[in-house]
Amino acid sequence: MSDSIYAKPALSRIIVRPILATLVLHALMLFMLTSNWSGMDEQRIIKARVTPKVIHARLVDASELKPKKAAKAVVKPKIKPRIKPKVKPKPKPKPKPKPKVVEKVEPKPEPRLSAAELAAIARSELSQALKSEGQAQEAITTDELAAGYAALIRQTVVRYWSRPPSARNGMEVLLALQLIPTGEVVDVSVVKSSGNTSFDRSAVNAVQKAAQFPELKDLPSREFEKTFRRFRLLFRPEDLRY
Amino acid sequence: MKCLVWRESKFAMRTVLGLGLLLAALGARAELVIEITQGVDNPAAIAIVPFAWHGAGAAPEDIAGVVDSDLSRSGQFAPVGRSDMLGLPSTEKEVFYRDWRAIASEYLLIGRVSVTDQMRIEFDLFDVLRQKKIYSGVELGPVNEARMLAHRVSDKIYQQLTGIRGAFATRLLYVAVTRVPGGKDYFRLTLADSDGARPIVLLESREPVLAPAWSPNGQEIAYVSFETNRPAIFRQNLRTGAREQLTNFRGLNSSPSWSPDGRTMAMVLSKDGSPDIYLMDLATKKLTRVTRHYAIDTEPSWMPDGKSLLFTSDRGGKPQIYRYTLASGQTERLTYEGSYNARARVAQDGRNVVMVHQKNGKFHIALLDLVTDRVQVLTSTELDESPSIAPNGSMLLYATKYAGRGILAAVSVDGGVKFRLPARDGDVREPAWSPYMSRPAATKQVDNHLKD
Numbered sequence: 001m002s003d004s005i006y007a008k009p010a011l012s013r014i015i016v017r018p019i020l021a022t023l024v025l026h027a028l029m030l031f032m033l034t035s036n037w038s039g040m041d042e043q044r045i046i047k048a049r050v051t052p053k054v055i056h057a058r059l060v061d062a063s064e065l066k067p068k069k070a071a072k073a074v075v076k077p078k079i080k081p082r083i084k085p086k087v088k089p090k091p092k093p094k095p096k097p098k099p100k101v102v103e104k105v106e107p108k109p110e111p112r113l114s115a116a117e118l119a120a121i122a123r124s125e126l127s128q129a130l131k132s133e134g135q136a137q138e139a140i141t142t143d144e145l146a147a148g149y150a151a152l153i154r155q156t157v158v159r160y161w162s163r164p165p166s167a168r169n170g171m172e173v174l175l176a177l178q179l180i181p182t183g184e185v186v187d188v189s190v191v192k193s194s195g196n197t198s199f200d201r202s203a204v205n206a207v208q209k210a211a212q213f214p215e216l217k218d219l220p221s222r223e224f225e226k227t228f229r230r231f232r233l234l235f236r237p238e239d240l241r242y
Numbered sequence: 243m244k245c246l247v248w249r250e251s252k253f254a255m256r257t258v259l260g261l262g263l264l265l266a267a268l269g270a271r272a273e274l275v276i277e278i279t280q281g282v283d284n285p286a287a288i289a290i291v292p293f294a295w296h297g298a299g300a301a302p303e304d305i306a307g308v309v310d311s312d313l314s315r316s317g318q319f320a321p322v323g324r325s326d327m328l329g330l331p332s333t334e335k336e337v338f339y340r341d342w343r344a345i346a347s348e349y350l351l352i353g354r355v356s357v358t359d360q361m362r363i364e365f366d367l368f369d370v371l372r373q374k375k376i377y378s379g380v381e382l383g384p385v386n387e388a389r390m391l392a393h394r395v396s397d398k399i400y401q402q403l404t405g406i407r408g409a410f411a412t413r414l415l416y417v418a419v420t421r422v423p424g425g426k427d428y429f430r431l432t433l434a435d436s437d438g439a440r441p442i443v444l445l446e447s448r449e450p451v452l453a454p455a456w457s458p459n460g461q462e463i464a465y466v467s468f469e470t471n472r473p474a475i476f477r478q479n480l481r482t483g484a485r486e487q488l489t490n491f492r493g494l495n496s497s498p499s500w501s502p503d504g505r506t507m508a509m510v511l512s513k514d515g516s517p518d519i520y521l522m523d524l525a526t527k528k529l530t531r532v533t534r535h536y537a538i539d540t541e542p543s544w545m546p547d548g549k550s551l552l553f554t555s556d557r558g559g560k561p562q563i564y565r566y567t568l569a570s571g572q573t574e575r576l577t578y579e580g581s582y583n584a585r586a587r588v589a590q591d592g593r594n595v596v597m598v599h600q601k602n603g604k605f606h607i608a609l610l611d612l613v614t615d616r617v618q619v620l621t622s623t624e625l626d627e628s629p630s631i632a633p634n635g636s637m638l639l640y641a642t643k644y645a646g647r648g649i650l651a652a653v654s655v656d657g658g659v660k661f662r663l664p665a666r667d668g669d670v671r672e673p674a675w676s677p678y679m680s681r682p683a684a685t686k687q688v689d690n691h692l693k694d
Binding site: 162236237 | 369
């Protein structure tokens with residue numbers, strides 16, 4: 001019975017399944033875009049990178065697929081209502097709700113770059129590059145935009161971070177920052193102390209001295225809300241004598 | 243068709259489930275964390291407002307001025323000039339953070355000084371960026387110890403802001419030599435504050451005085467004096483001035499070094515042939531021979547745990563640093579870099595060793611890290627000798643030549659900060675930085691009554 005059903009429409013395997021899979025993936029992406037994902041335990045660490053290395057594949061795919069989807073209008077209405085409700089409830093209970101930002105896109109794992117390479121790049125250059133990238137190229141992924149601005153923030157803070165002599169490589173203090181769209185720091189607090197008050201203070205002071213990351217003004221507000229309204233800074237020296 | 247769609251949707255469901263699990267494994271959406279692994283380590287700007295004086299007449303000492311120069315000398319701080327200050331508050335109520343933020347001062351120190359029978363210094367430290375008070379303290383002591391009280395204020399501020407105990411309220415020993423052309427030189431064993439101020443002559447002699455060393459509690463000193471016409475080791479109580487000759491052996495009697503528990507003194511004697519290291523029990527005066535080698539073994543220095551000694555030996559052909567472990571009797575060579583490493587002194591952390599290191603024919607002070615075995619040259623002067631490290635391990639003092647004269651200079655253990663101590667008349671040599679002093683006034687009775 002089932003054999004005959006499958007045997008008859010070969011088209012189901014060739015067309016319907018791929019379409020379904022596509023739709024599922026789209027639905028997932030939509031969900032990821034619109035839902036309020038947040039995670040305290042799983043922290044995404046951006047070792048800020050500067051040179052744009054794009055994985056454009058995703059975006060191109062999407063634009064190419066859309067017309068196709070429309071063409072197969074016959075299948076679509078039937079599937080959509082069934083799948084959608086199933087997609088949503090599944091991942092929903094997982095994210096810990098966090099009072100936060102409206103929209104989010106979850107980027108792929110970031111590539112890592114050595115601190116030295118990063119330090120070598122001049123801040124102004126970077127800022128300009130970011131501006132042009134952000135405005136001109138629609139193709140640039142949000143990951144890269146975020147990573148670029150993260151690099152900028154990083155470089156700014158590095159310039160203001162003056163460690164006390166009691167600081168040792170490997171000490172860690174995690175700060176939570178709150179910014180407003182002008183790039184101004186409105187709140188900074190210690191989330192996880194290093195245990196050394198002078199070291200903690202040096203990190204907070206570095207942020208206080210930086211006070212503002214004016215380049216963030218150029219960031220699309222969506223992107224700002226998503227990533228930079230609140231973020232964290234992990235101070236962990238690696239360049240001390242010991 | 244219906245059935246087909248159902249099957250397909252089931253397939254889709256499985257896919258969704260699989261993807262859902264995958265995403266769950268990847269974790270929920272994360273907050274951006276930017277990692278900072280480098281910094282610039284500029285000195286922190288601190289405004290030290292002149293302390294208010296509540297008393298008759300002029301203040302006996304500019305306390306804020308002493309604190310200012312202490313913190314400045316440490317290299318960790320860049321005090322704000324008084325002329326840049328937009329106000330001179332002395333109480334918390336008078337502090338307006340914006341005034342200090344405006345001149346880019348990160349910290350603010352204010353204080354009040356009064357004298358009844360004792361001097362009383364009250365002080366408050368503020369974090370300008372965060373707009374809050376981070377420390378309040380009081381120092382009490384005799385008026386004639388005003389400078390030492392000021393150094394204690396510096397110690398507190400330094401500890402608050404750097405996380406490292408301050409070593410400003412400590413003292414220095416050194417030997418000042420006044421050349422007498424055509425005659426015999428004057429040797430003066432001198433005690434001064436850590437900033438070189440208030441020098442007191444402990445011993446004046448026409449014969450050489452060498453190798454001053456501190457007892458671990460900072461109340462006694464030892465040195466080598468030639469006043470008996472041969473080198474002999476003496477110990478001297480700083481408070482009472484009482485003096486005791488510990489050795490009078492034929493040949494060399496040199497390099498006294500107090501053990502961390504204060505009971506034993508390591509020294510170099512050549513009574514049995516070539517110079518070797520000996521330990522003297524200070525209570526019984528019993529001697530134990532530590533090294534037994536035809537080469538020269540000299541300049542012993544205790545590790546802070548008292549379990550081993552560092553010394554210089556030329557048993558390998560050139561002077562190098564060796565370590566002798568008391569329990570095992572084992573000797574191991576520590577330095578291999580360069581053809582000359584001598585006169586080691588160990589920091590309280592037991593890790594940093596400072597020594598004289600020859601490089602390109604010039605004598606520098608170098609830091610040997612006992613964990614990494616890395617040698618780092620700290621000084622750029624050329625005839626450096628006698629390094630002595632501060633009790634908090636942050637700075638070291640050494641003797642060098644400047645404009646043809648022997649002077650004392652200091653350098654931070656990271657090599658970043660260098661300064662010279664004010665040179666007085668004559669040559670200055672063999673500095674010895676005291677341990678922490680529990681009582682700042684402990685040495686006030688010492689005067690010049692020991693003139694030879």
